[in-house]
Amino acid sequence: MVGVPPTIIFLFHDAVLFYLLVCKTNRYMENSYQSPLQSPGSQSPLPNATAALVLGIIGILGCFCYGVPGLICAIIALVLANKDIRLYNANPSYYTPGSFANVKAGKICAIIALSLSCLYIICAIIVIAMFGFAVLSNPQEIINQMR
């Protein structure tokens, strides 16, 4: 772990912990809701609606440290949202429309966060390729090169 900035490890660790927490609780709730004793008319929320929404929104905050935590959050949110949309389209009468709206909002947030963090990573790579690490470690030289 020497050489990796501690910020990234910290954020990554937090994101994984949060994902595990949210998804485990949701899966537990899903199992308890879809018991055979339940009448077929009642609706339950989509299993990963909350997780998709929260991760999609956190994606924008994680976007800015090399874009890596934002990328991870956004990809997880996008996958969860797509899974839930497929689930809802298979049988829309089982799930509440409110949770479907949550999933759609989460998907849009995740797409925005994903595109922004990709853009940021590409920009960082372009900057490194243009100037090189040696120049970037000396800020006075960048200013000289730009003039």
Added chain:
Amino acid sequence: MIIGLLSWYNHALQFLEAHLLTCPSRKYLHIQCPGCGLQRSFIALLRGDFRTSFILYPATVPILLLMGFLLLHLRYRYAAGPLLLRGIYLFCVAIILIQYIYKIASQQLIVS
């Protein structure tokens, strides 16, 4: 007792100021990222200094609003919640992009 609480608060703020997380982009590339200034801005907000907070990072208050509304929505499940969340989110993203473009245009991007 109030003075004790205030002094404790001040100590907590000083602790936060001394232990800011350094942005890797700023540390290794000497180029500010779109999120640079958020922590300083948040501490300025905790001190009650809205003006400094806005100058350091204009999107802090909208982001806090977004997080607060997200928590409220998860608790109470508003009908118009997803739409509003999406609106605030787009607003935050727009502010962040505008301030980054402004930073590039006014040549504040490179820090030593």
